[in-house]
Amino acid sequence: MDAIIKHPALRAFDPETKRPTREEAEEAVRTLIAYMGDDPEREGLVDTPKRVVNAYAELYGGYKQDANAILERVFDDVGGYKDIVLVQDIPFFSHCEHHMVPFVGKVHVAYYPSGGVVGLSKIGRVVDVFARRLQTQEHLTESIAEAIDKVLAPRGLAVMIEAEHMCMAMRGIRKSGVSTTTTRFTGLFEDPAEQVRFITLVRGVQR
CATH class of the missing domain: 1.10.286.10 (GTP cyclohydrolase I, N-terminal domain)
Structure with missing residues (x-):
């Protein structure tokens, strides 16, 4: 592997x-x-x-870290819980691979367990592993989803990233405060109704 x-x-x-x-x-x-x-x-x-x-x-310490190892330990005794597990507002900073300037924001992750659940702090650590590399926001979204889906094999997974890019705020058109949102949905979250539920949970708590 x-x-x-x-x-x-x-x-x-x-x-x-x-x-x-x-x-x-x-x-x-x-x-x-x-x-x-x-x-x-x-x-x-x-x-x-x-x-x-x-x-x-x-x-850029993420190049030396192993996301799979972080997710390896799963807690099986969850009392039969099968509903959504949502970890949201995970802060991160990363660097755009095009200009090597920062983009910063928050990550929201939700999944339907297929068996056990992973420690909540592990999701935040996985975000850091991939954020501390050069990439686009789109690739960061895919990397987080790929790692969680591969190791946990949940029945459904949702990843949303909201970020501001300094390559847009500090140079070029110099527009600050602009937020970019990217998402990745798998399994049960491919159902539009489940996507609405996820976004409603995220937006509801943010208010």
């Missing part, structure tokens, strides 16, 4: 053989600083390459 679900473009990428050294990464930051028109050797910037590489290790 492919333990760590990857972006399709990464299937053939081997980070162990193609990843640059830390020194090369820091030098790349110095090059970018100089390209922008500043002096990478001035006092305020001399340690910036080191800080940027440290920050990137945290911001």
Whole structure:
């Protein structure tokens, strides 16, 4: 089993053989600083390459995490519960793969258990695994749904992401406060009535 679900473009990428050294990464930051028109050797910037590489290790730490392992433990003793489990308003930040600037928002996940249920905090951790990578919001939505569907095999799954993209707010048309919504529905949630129920639960609590 492919333990760590990857972006399709990464299937053939081997980070162990193609990843640059830390020194090369820091030098790349110095090059970018100089390209922008500043002096990478001035006092305020001399340690910036080191800080940027440290920050990137945290911001993109999802590449080294295993979403499947997070979801492996399931609690079977749920007293016969078969209705919706909804975890909503999970905050996240990610980075657009087109401009490498942030997009931030909330994730809502609901599923109908097929057997046991997973610890509620695990859903939030799965969101973080995929959010801390370069991607589009659409792919983030699919990645979260794919991981949960693959491991838990629920009778139905709903994933909704609402986010604001800084590549739209900080550059380009520079329109702030614009929200983008993406969804993914499987199983029982392919029924429009179930989708309405899910959205009503999410919107109702948000009010």
